[in-house]
Amino acid sequence: MALQAQNEMRALLLHLRPIYLSGEPLHEGLVRLIEELKKKSNINFNLDLDEVEVSQSKEEHIFRMVQEALSNILRHANAQNVKVELKNKDQEIFIHIDDDGVGFKADEQLEQKTSYGLQTMKERCEEIGGTFRIKSQEGHGTYIDIRIPK
Numbered sequence: 001m002a003l004q005a006q007n008e009m010r011a012l013l014l015h016l017r018p019i020y021l022s023g024e025p026l027h028e029g030l031v032r033l034i035e036e037l038k039k040k041s042n043i044n045f046n047l048d049l050d051e052v053e054v055s056q057s058k059e060e061h062i063f064r065m066v067q068e069a070l071s072n073i074l075r076h077a078n079a080q081n082v083k084v085e086l087k088n089k090d091q092e093i094f095i096h097i098d099d100d101g102v103g104f105k106a107d108e109q110l111e112q113k114t115s116y117g118l119q120t121m122k123e124r125c126e127e128i129g130g131t132f133r134i135k136s137q138e139g140h141g142t143y144i145d146i147r148i149p150k
């Protein structure tokens with residue numbers, strides 16, 4: 001319980017002190033964010049991050065989405081391994097965030113009007129013309145797939 005409380009507190013701090021990209025490239029911002037998280041958790045992170053060619057404002061949106069996804073993992077997933085991929089394709093940017101934690105009923109949560117994290121992630125994604133998909137099952141981890149057109 002203490003560990004859980006500690007994780008929640010750390011995620012909360014992360015949540016309340018959003019780090020902005022402030023001009024640095026997205027992949028560098030993500031490395032910095034995840035280095036910070038490594039110090040504060042026992043999660044093993046596996047990163048595969050391309051340099052991407054999108055506007056500054058899209059980079060900021062993507063950064064905030066990844067931040068929320070990681071914040072959720074810290075607070076809710078009890079995961080051991082997290083994989084974060086940022087891939088630069090011809091027409092699109094792919095972002096995958098994968099955890100091996102407890103999982104949840106994603107469809108039900110997205111419809112709930114009481115919590116905003118996932119809802120905001122989806123809206124943010126659609127605002128920049130992207131698609132947001134989340135796959136999760138209780139006991140089988142969570143997989144988030146985001147595609148943003150360039």
Ligand SMILES: Nc1ncnc2c1ncn2[C@@H]1O[C@H](COP(=O)(O)OP(=O)(O)OP(=O)(O)O)[C@@H](O)[C@H]1O
Pocket residue numbers: 072073075076077099101102103104109115116117118119142
């Ligand atoms: N990676 C995850 N692993 C397990 N459960 C998750 C994960 N991400 C989200 N959830 C579940 O989905 C719920 C909704 O997530 P959401 O981010 O919308 O809200 P929240 O994190 O509870 O609150 P907030 O509005 O502060 O983000 C969470 O309460 C949690 O039960």
Ligand SMILES: [Mg+2]
Pocket residue numbers: 068071072116117118
């Ligand atoms: Mg959340």
